[in-house]
Amino acid sequence: MAAAKPQSLGQQILYEELSCSICLELFTRPKLLPCGHTFCQDCLQVYFCESQDHLKCPNCQLQVSLPPEGVTGLPENHSAAKFCEKLSKTDANADKQAKPRNKCSQHPSEDYQLYCTQCDVPVCYVCLEETHDGHSMTSLKKATKERKPVVQTLLKEGKEILGTYHDALKDMREKEKRLIEQKKQTERDIIEAYERTLKEFERTANRLRLRVQEKHNENTEARQRQMESVQREVDELAAACDQAEQEMAQGGVTFLEREDRLTEVIEKHRGAPLPPPLRTQVIAFHPKNFENMPEPLGDIVIGASAAVSKGKGDHQGNQGQGQGEERLTFGGQGSDERH
Template sequence: MAAAPSSLGEHFREELTCSICLELFTRPKVLRCGHTFCLSPCLENLVGRGGALKCPIGRQQVRLPPQGVAGLPDSHIIANMCERLRQQTSLSGETREQPQSVNRCSFHPSEVLKVYCKQCQIPVCEQCLEEAHDDHRITTIKKAAQERGSTIQALINEGKNIMESYLSFLRILREEEKTLNEQKQQTDNSIIQAYNQMVLKLTERKDHLLSESQQSHSDNIEIIQTERNRVLAYLNELFAACDRAEQELQQGWVEFLSQHTTLTGVVGRYRGKAAPTPVQTQPAVFQPTDTPVPVLGHVTVQSLPSAPNLAVPVSRNGAAGGRGHHHGNQRPQPQKVTFGGSGTEQLKFPCGISVSDEDGTLVRTVGQQQGMMHPWYITVDGEGNILVSDQNNHCVYVYNTGGRFLFQFGGHGSGEGQLKRPQGICTDRAGNIIVADSGNSRVEMFDKTGQFLKHIATDMKKPQAVAIATQGQLVVSDSGEHRVSIFQNVLI
């Protein structure tokens, strides 16, 4: 193939250049993240102590095979293309430096190619013409080149146009990768910033609590010190009076008599005083807040551009974004109404149930007082009571329309009335409560007060969602068996 135009050659070289040494790849090796680099010296110089290697582009840690970087897979396609590009560059230089040689026959090297065989579509020498092409139609090489040159050139141009489209696509991929790397870095920076802010707030809260503890301690110590100083003053006065009288008593009766009145007054003052009582202090005690582990946030994957979704209005029978209504459970659909987020009057990693009015304003939150851990499905019965299944607590919570806690039923176990990782819930026309007891591979029925009634099904693998159809049939989805079952006559 003739040398590619400079633009194509430059694009080829750009795609086949190692981002470390900025030269054509030499024995290219592919990392697990998909990026390619030269084995030596590029990757060999990047390997740190203990064989650690981090991709220079994606910054991902790469686990090396036992052979080290030499054991990484080779990219034979890139290696072949680099070698072809090197040869092309070398041949192009030789063509410019050397005069054009005479075309010799490959079968008869001493003979010059003089004619073109139209039947075999190859140039031949006079000896070939006599031996194998004597009765074939021939023409001169110059005329054949003129006749076929335009066709060959058209194919070359078409091939180069196709290559250009592929190279353009590769450039798009490269730009997309660059954008992804930048977005990844921005996401990581946001996570780190959120973490630092949370640490700062925790540090400020810690300092505040320590300051309160220190102030309480200082107040108590001040009380003790005040009492200590008061008692020491009493001791000092008594000790001085007694010591002076004792010394004069030892020296003679005249001096002793002079201290009698003073000592009588001092001792008399303290004789009527009540004995010191223990001081009342109030030491500070730390009571940690029983809250879930703080959540920095969530990493979400943006969906591909698509036609705009129509919003689904909130109905009176169900809550948008919930997992069911009084006829049964429905998993969230792509078209939905959402509200909340992180902040005041909004939602953040909820471990309870938040009740909002029709415009999405937070009204109240329930469940935290009862220790709700992992609410999974929610339904509303015919009387407006709210029922919530909790996977981690293995029970169902029941609240009235205003959000006041009524009762809970279930509890971890496999006996009658017990549940294990309950999921879907619904109520029938009589108000009975039907629960997909997923962990026990069964479907249970309770009355409206939470009393066990019966096992509806015990031969399921992982019942997940339940619903009552318009004709009273019970519909159960089994995620373990990948099927849906319909039960007739489930009422008591």
């Protein structure tokens, strides 16, 4: 965004804070990157190929994944856009309201002629007649000579105050960047804790499943041994009965030879108790109630942030107002050189 060149130190500070580091102009449709740096939308589109799905911040080189919409899908820096709009309007109004020097602010068609020492303002002849009649006057040349050092002193102090504000703004932006990085680091720590916990849960689940399988194998082996024992008895009794029955069906007398064997087998199993119920180990799982447990991953600890750093020279912040709090004091005693 092309804008008028700043004239004052205050404007210079604002322009510096609100200028894109690619085009060096005031932001146009400012886009905010996750690292905290802001650039014009058009500058980012020109700086990076539209086919890319990521970009690197031109300032800090942080790699940023682009949304499906590309650069236009990045979040807007509404604060920067608002300040740029206000600054542009201020420049436009300043250009419109610019007046030739020495023209009276109350009567634009009149030139300043005298300086009212009672009111400490320059006046034209119309002002003299309307509102300064009877006041003490001096020439503009003499007033300029006398008041210039006072104004210069005020300007010096004003610039020092502006410098303090500039340092404070710079420090705030640095802290904002650190806050963003701290947030990202905290999120990374949470993900790492989640992954560690997930792996530990997987190891625990595998260990529990292994124990379940071991107990199941023990139960299966015991049941198999019991079934094999019963099956042997069944096979013995069934074989004796089948053989005797077949020989009787043939109509001969050979079955008489099998009577003793059949009697022996029948007597063996007559009244014999059935195998007792197999006593197996019951396998069950009792999950923990995570709803009543503390946060399994960890806790979020909120600590006091560092206060804004002190200014320079006589414009130092006064600490001791409370933890995490700092009060900045701007300016000194000023000038008391008045008539």
